[in-house]
Amino acid sequence: MRTDLVSRDNNSDEAKYRFVKHNTTARRHLASSHRKKYEKFCKDNNFISMLPSDTATRRAEQLSKLTQTNLDAVVELVERKEPVIMYSDEAFSKAALEWLVCTDQPISAFQHEKFRAMILVASRATGKVKIPGRKLTRQGIMNLYWDIMRAMKEKFAVRTILIIMFSLDIHIQGSRTVLLDLFLSPVMHGLLVMETLTLL
Incomplete structure (x- = not known):
């Protein structure tokens, strides 16, 4: 993608926009200027919102559900017994x-x-x-x-x-x-x- 302004025709609609390499810039632009339209699009098309704030919220929810696993439910403590040595x-x-x-x-x-x-x-x-x-x-x-x-x-x-x-x-x-x-x-x-x- 081009990073400079489109200069073929300054009167064209393309000259009003800047093309960038990173999609994160587009996401931030959508979040700041077109959030309602983007959310409506996601709802109508069953699309997961990829706006930075929405992805951060989903990550926080996933982390809150994570718990440290342990072996208490499957491990049984037993008393150690001395080995029985038969006489010989x-x-x-x-x-x-x-x-x-x-x-x-x-x-x-x-x-x-x-x-x-x-x-x-x-x-x-x-x-x-x-x-x-x-x-x-x-x-x-x-x-x-x-x-x-x-x-x-x-x-x-x-x-x-x-x-x-x-x-x-x-x-x-x-x-x-x-x-x-x-x-x-x-x-x-x-x-x-x-x-x-x-x-x-």
């Missing part, structure tokens, strides 16, 4: 080796009588084996410690004992030495305590 010699051996390595236990730990006793007790469980948490484990260790102290009091019939604990070696005042092999090394290994306890 291979599975037990693998679990025992992983425990040995992760807890930095000596290779001879499997042959320790306390370890074997623990496995024997667990094997007789009728359901799941409940493993105590840190708080209960700490309290259990303290209770076991004081049970041993009371037993030593009754055995030696003394009231005050000088205790030196280092790597679970407990030296009683005098010439007697008692070794407590309680598997308490994760808590008490390397602990040096010298105090006078009065057992009630």
Whole structure:
């Protein structure tokens, strides 16, 4: 299309109009000068108005109808269940080796009588084996410690004992030495305590 004025005949009707390349200019002209005629034309011919204001209104209506979809209607929340591992010699051996390595236990730990006793007790469980948490484990260790102290009091019939604990070696005042092999090394290994306890 031509963008300059038609100059073939200044008296002709074509000379009154300017031809442009972009249809948006024509739409803006229709909206400002011939809106009623254009709307009547659209209504009579079942034509969708392409005036800038009308298209902007249609876009706004479409955007207002849009909603963010979600999966609430199709997704069901389920509680995660621990996988059930059936017993087999291979599975037990693998679990025992992983425990040995992760807890930095000596290779001879499997042959320790306390370890074997623990496995024997667990094997007789009728359901799941409940493993105590840190708080209960700490309290259990303290209770076991004081049970041993009371037993030593009754055995030696003394009231005050000088205790030196280092790597679970407990030296009683005098010439007697008692070794407590309680598997308490994760808590008490390397602990040096010298105090006078009065057992009630």
